[in-house]
Amino acid sequence: MRITRAGRRISGAALALLLVPFVATAQQEGDVDLGLRAVEVLQSYLRIDTSNPPGNEAEAAAFLARHLQEAGIPYEIFESAPGRANLYARLKGDGSRGGAIILLHHMDVVPVDPLSWNVDPFSGVVLNEFIYGRGALDSKAYGAVQLVTFMALHEAGLPLGRDVILLATADEEAGGRLGAGYVVKNRPDLLEGAEFVLTEGGSASEIGGRQVHFVEVSQKMPLWLRLRVTGPSGHAAKPLRDSAVNRLVRALERIRIYRGEIKLVPAVAEALRARAGYIVDPAVAEAFRNIETSIGDPAFLAALAEEIEPLLRNTISITVLNGAPNTNIISTEASADLDCRLLPGEDPGRFIATLTDVIDDPGIEIEPLLVTDATESRPGTPLWRALEATARARDPEAVLVPNVIPGFTDSHYFRELGLVAYGWTPFLSSPREGPAHGADERMLVTNVERGPAILLDLLERLAVSREAVGGVR
Ligand SMILES: [Zn+2]
Incomplete structure (x- = not known):
């Protein structure tokens, strides 16, 4: 099918909206066809169940590849395990602007509990202003927008000053070893000449009347551990003090009450200070400006514990537990999984020793x-500068704030190779969207509609050869 960039059509309704600052619509963005196309792609994409486990990304990769095929763009699909596929395509540039930019998203989603949903989580249904489905926020909408924009860039035929790579990976939700981790380890040839990565992890909203884009530049480091213990077997009618399960429970209790020390690492300090400018309450803003001293104040920490404490400590969550298969058996083995998240710069070996x-x-x-x-x-x-210019073209007051997130994305695999990876999306988040990983996951249709025009604008600023854009960017 044809993807066309429509002209800058501004309808009467959109003109009315122009009077309200910062409410961009698809019409305002101009690329109506691209926006509608992204919505259509997303709806079909959401209907493919890529719950991980088992993932089944092969079907999703084939779906994305069909679009590339029709657009005449060569691609490669490669499996890291049966059914676990990754998709890669590259538009060639002459290198005059620099190394390649990778548009990265993951095709897998977290599993659903269908009973807690009000709609079919794999329907891609549009209701009122939202598109519903597991993966709508995390991260199939971004994937659909990246695909449509990538094809539009190809179709526009503008000479590129750097390569643009589309990379759709498996397994992000389980740590990415069969996806981005597999690519960096086993297919470095695909990343040749790459300089930048854009993926999930950023967020943008309107604060105090202007767009604030929190661009993820660093993240906590997942360290997933399994504790194992063995012990004597027996009949549960005769309790054994030192059974495997009892020893495991004792160890877990010690872990449960353990709190790592508060640490302010440089990336976090910078991110928290940058936040100060966008906090409405002057006292809280002041506390963020003086974050070095504020973290010594128990009242400050208590008030903001949930939000910022994960950025100030190494944390441990006890997640999976395994013991006997039956109630009346004293098992010879017991195990528990810990999801530990370390601050940037921490040494995993030292943490395990602690x-x-x-x-x-x-x-x-x-x-x-x-x-x-x-x-x-x-x-x-x-x-970074191209992202800033793209944001300011829509809101002259827009700002970019470097951010550290407590979760993780696939970015770390690429940062480890020395690439610059930012968590950034073309979406403006709304509190009515969401929740990622939760029931009734949904994204505003307008966000999806606007996405391709914004991403295309960014790529034109960053990747189109200077001659083609008159050297102004
Ligand atoms: Zn994600």
């Missing part, structure tokens, strides 16, 4: 399931 001291039981084995390195991308790059 945990070993906390557990204080040499019988408990600690097996790492996922170890990553948290690294940081600095603001101020050509990609």
